[in-house]
Amino acid sequence: MRKYAIITGGSRGIGRAICEKLAQDTDYHLLITYQSNEIAALETLGHIKKLGREGEIIRFDVSNHESTTKALTQWQHDNKDAVVEVIVNNAGINRDGLFMWMPQEDWSKVISTTLDGFYNVTNFFIQKMLRHRYGRIINISSVSGVKGTAGQTNYSAAKGAIIAATKALAQEVAKRHITVNAIAPGFIRTDMTSSLNEEDLVKLIPVGRFGEAEEVADLVSFLVSKKASYITGEVININGGVYS
Numbered sequence: 001m002r003k004y005a006i007i008t009g010g011s012r013g014i015g016r017a018i019c020e021k022l023a024q025d026t027d028y029h030l031l032i033t034y035q036s037n038e039i040a041a042l043e044t045l046g047h048i049k050k051l052g053r054e055g056e057i058i059r060f061d062v063s064n065h066e067s068t069t070k071a072l073t074q075w076q077h078d079n080k081d082a083v084v085e086v087i088v089n090n091a092g093i094n095r096d097g098l099f100m101w102m103p104q105e106d107w108s109k110v111i112s113t114t115l116d117g118f119y120n121v122t123n124f125f126i127q128k129m130l131r132h133r134y135g136r137i138i139n140i141s142s143v144s145g146v147k148g149t150a151g152q153t154n155y156s157a158a159k160g161a162i163i164a165a166t167k168a169l170a171q172e173v174a175k176r177h178i179t180v181n182a183i184a185p186g187f188i189r190t191d192m193t194s195s196l197n198e199e200d201l202v203k204l205i206p207v208g209r210f211g212e213a214e215e216v217a218d219l220v221s222f223l224v225s226k227k228a229s230y231i232t233g234e235v236i237n238i239n240g241g242v243y244s
């Protein structure tokens with residue numbers, strides 16, 4: 001039996017840092033998902049292999065049920081001895097803008113990437129995880145999902161809903177030694193925040209800087225560990241004090 005951790009959106013940013021951290025801290029094989037950026041996904045795979053860990057990359061659009069199910073069914077068929085113990089629902093996008101001018105497409109794409117993405121991947125594995133009687137599910141939310149952010153009504157709705165889903169699922173699966181938690185990062189330096197004016201925004205952050213993807217990855221690694229067995233249904237903020 002080969003034990004796996006799947007990290008959606010593991011090709012770049014926070015997802016890549018999570019892959020690297022789990023490669024350092026755990027024995028899991030890593031299933032690194034991406035949507036289109038194969039070069040970046042291969043780079044992540046190269047990094048984890050350098051760290052002595054095995055893994056594969058797999059391409060699908062998390063927001064699309066058919067594409068996700070098809071890819072994961074094929075993977076499971078090709079890897080019959082693989083057991084997924086860890087799911088990190090990290091893939092996410094933003095399409096910011098004031099709500100009054102928000103195109104329907106920007107509303108639904110942001111919601112479906114986070115929320116359908118959570119359903120499509122987690123639901124695929126959950127029955128097997130319940131039979132295995134052990135698991136860790138970690139959902140990457142956002143400070144916007146906790147407090148709501150102007151200009152991000154779509155993103156705040158998606159990230160708030162994932163917190164509610166986390167709390168509900170945590171109660172359903174707790175007896176089978178499966179924990180479900182959410183992490184709510186503030187500003188983290190990645191491609192997603194590269195167009196923001198960091199110099200202005202840091203004035204709003206008590207710690208005085210953007211966070212690094214590795215700092216979020218450290219928290220994921222802790223939640224994956226046995227030390228976090230009694231933490232479930234939680235949302236953990238990591239935001240430099242910007243909101244608590």
Ligand code: NDP
Nearest residue numbers: 009011012013014034035036037061062092142188190192
């Ligand atoms: P990036 O834009 O750097 O990376 C996004 C990742 O998600 C990429 O790997 C991308 O794949 C993947 N992805 C996007 N859409 C899909 C999709 N439909 N199907 C499959 N994969 C997809 O983002 P970050 O690393 O900054 O963000 C990671 C998570 O953290 C997101 O959920 C984000 O909302 C959240 N977050 C980020 C914060 C920040 O400040 N950066 C703050 C709070 C939360 P590909 O490379 O193929 O495009």
